[in-house]
Amino acid sequence: MLQEAIREIQRGSAEIIDSQRIEKLLKAYFEEGKNYTVKAGFDPTAPDLHLGHTVLLQKLATFQKYGAKIQFLIGDFTAQIGDPTGKSATRKTLSAVEILENAKSYEEQVFKILDPLKTEVVFNSEWINPLGASGMLTLTTTFNVARMLERDDFDKRYKSQTPIAISEFIYPLLQGYDSVHLKSDIEIGGTDQKFNLLMGRHLQRAYEIGKEQAVLMMPILEGLDGVQKMSKSLGNYIGVADAPNDMFAKVLSVSDELMWRYYELLSTKTLSEIEVLKAGVAEGSLHPKRVKEDLALEITARFHSLEVANAAKEEFERVHAKNEIPTEMEEFSVDGEISITKALVDCGLTPSTSQARRDIKQGAAKINQEEISDEQLQLGNGEYILQIGKRKFAKLKVNA
Template sequence: MDIAKIMQDIKKGCAEIIGEQRLEELIRNYYEKNENFFVKAGFDPTAPDLHLGHSVVLNKMALLQKHGAIIQFLIGDFTAQIGDPSGKSATRKPLTKDEVLKNAKTYEEQVFKILNKEKTVLCFNSKWLNDLGSAGIIKLSATFNVARMLERDDFEKRFKAQNPISICEFLYPLLQGYDSVALKSDIEMGGTDQKFNLLMGRHLQRTYELGKEQVVFMMPLLVGLDGVQKMSKSLGNYIGITENANDMYAKILSISDELMLSYYELLSDISFDDFQNLKKELKNSTLHPKKAKENLAIELVDRFHSKEKAIMAKNEFDKIHSANELPTVIDEFECENEIWLAKALVLCGLESSTSAARRSIKANSVSVNLKKVKDEQMQLCKGDYVLQLGKRKFARLKVK
């Protein structure tokens, strides 16, 4: 087994690995001694609706499973039942145990589209943090000083700006680090924004004399469809992993050529060598960017749906955009009497408000019966209409 080659593929797209030599040793031991190793990743039980940004870490975890990893999929139910002390969301309320379990079930339904269920252990940190007790919490807090805690980027900025930081907030990185002690994790994975907390696990494993220090494996944050901000539901620049095949395919085709390479590196199962060849083909113009995007879209839709649905999504996309034909299935609506176009767009669910509809009409994004409309005061009288917003949203409206 070529360990160097395996390491090359594992490191593809990675932002930083602390303890790379240990990672290589773990993989070598798997192939030479049949020893598995444990990879921890923590997930917030308050937000189980995953998008492709979340899948960056999950994809790398799935790759590690092929080379000996047992994934410790950690649900932070202990902290979720306390509430959010960060000051970022005063409205976030503590969750009940039933709510946490419900969200965890939703996670399971989504993550096993990527992870191997037989090589994944679902963990809840209340199992050991509830038993830690007051004495254990005080002992844990004594393992780290305030000066070191203020080295965390957001703490440092808030301290300099004289914004309040609660003692509870200092406990959260310690509790996350203690999870690594309780689970005896060999590797912890997360985004680059989690570096401080991930390193805490190494510190506490050493402090509690576990006999090892976990490898810290960090992946970049995936940029969203806008090409600027990180992928986020709140920013609307995301692709949900439960979205229907047609929408997922179309959204991937909409990304820029520059963003496409980042998506290949962070989301595709393509090997390191094949990724280098892809970049060369694009640079030499032997592969058209649109074809490369089509291949990526088919791979991702296949992963979350099926190969059959991926091909159907491609055919549907080509039918609409290349052949300038209507989608096979269009939602149908009815209304009584003449209706203002902006209201019709809201009625059909194409826009959220008439003001948003007017902005879309002004931006030349609205078509009626396949013809662009510029008159934001347009009235639709008796008849049948096909309304279109942008390239992907359609509705049929019958005005009686």
């Protein structure tokens, strides 16, 4: 059982610092029933999570299976500064109202994955605010500027004479101080957070709390394009709050190769179960599409329900396999004749008229399931089913 736990915790990880400590904590749990703490910090800089964020949540859920008490840290104080990781300029600060609204949204979403009985939600303003000027000054003496400038993003900005706010130097110190206050045994984060995660070890040592947290880093999940990291700004994401039909279809759209990456980082299936699926695909006894459908069903059920996920699967098959129109779609109406390019934009099917023209040229645009080629087409009085590609539909009523 211990070796299985170690294997599942190491699964998909990019780097582990002090793996011996993790093994020691697991051994104490299995032999003595002793629990331990695992910290993960989230700055509530946006209200919605996507599957890239849930890579960490899945790992936290795995730790919960093996005796961990999760310290789900919402950085309501540090969010006011903004994490400088990977940034080429000082980040815009968030208001207290925005932070609280985003934090509430986070709490609602994470418990679709984590066991609330084994999770403690904490806000770092609770211990950072009482630090005061004296405590903050003491904190700044634990690290020097030269070491801070060794950090890659700071180094690039310093050499290019791009401004670095003093508050940005404070951010990793405050993240590290979270581990001091919480006395965390393990902290997990993405590979881009290595500097901040190691700061926790450094400060636990500096403040002599009697332990140094182990660090487990997870890779950044690729988006639907299979190349760049999953990101809302890049439009290659699957949102935790996505509608079930959209979520199911998006998972099915990933490549066969990327599917295995998603299985490793997002599925609750064991590594042994995934190996059986891989072997089946390799020998031809399992079709990759069937395996991908199972993954889409699992992920959609996690954030909605199995009943809803099955309905999404049936809808997908009805629309895509049988080339039918969805049973539900957004409806719009306009007064007066409208051009097809403007209609596609106004119905949210494409971001711009120039993109609409490209879609028409490429044969991706349809009206009532009939491909269109005339960019100058005007839509008169009537009702139309507009479509871009296989997944975007809208109903438009023109009152001319």
